[in-house]
Amino acid sequence: MQGGWGSPHVSRWTRLTVARAAMYEQTTEGILVRVQPVFVPAQSEPDAGRFVWAYHVTIVNKGAETVRLIRRHWRIIDALGRIQEIDGDGVVGEQPVLEPGSLFGYTSGAPLPTPSGVMSGSYLMTTEEGRAFHVAIPPFSLDSPHQEKNLN
Template sequence: MYSQTTRSITVTVRPFFLEDQSSPDEAHFVWAYHVRIENDGSETVQLRNRYWRITDSLGRIQEVRGAGVVGEQPVLRPGDSFEYTSGVPLPTPSGIMLGSYQIENETGERFDIAIPPFSLDSPHQPIQLN
């Protein structure tokens, strides 16, 4: 698991490889990732937007921006958490993802919280030691 806290909001990510949805012979590798967002602060906030930077093992970068997550813009009161699962396909057997969520507090201030970088690993990635 990967975890990072920004302004008392903790984002934890757990990626897992989906062998049954992948086709290694066709350069199609699929992962799911489970995200938990916890509001450990003292103010109510709402997740407004997401940004992802996805890099495959050849260094190719894809950026994804959009409103909310999985069709929702959850409101998190102090002590609340929100969880969701999403997925990502890559043409390579490994990669890395990172990003941020844009959060809005009750006064209308918007700020970004970090999504920790996390590794997308599959058993199809050859191991290389230097």
């Protein structure tokens, strides 16, 4: 396997597929979070139990206050119901400041040992006055062409 999330191959593939990807969004206290996940076959090895998704997040400040993204919390559930919790400072090495009307976007990725899963989470934000609040990251589905199809 070559490259990482920032490699030209993944970025090119993501740009080509993101237009067809499902979009999930949720607004909390005037902060809109939009997520578009895409399966990345070039980084996946289904026979070895490795399935990889890239996801692009756009955060839009629709509120009246300037905010800073301080921390992130992710909850990842694979197809067998196993839960992984991830906490960390900022996103992609940054703690972006969003003024009213501005946006911040980034792309990251998630590997799973199963062909499908679900992610959700939250961002800890602070205002210039120091008020802290959590912004929901909407639950989004990680789907691959390798998952078993069921008719309901």
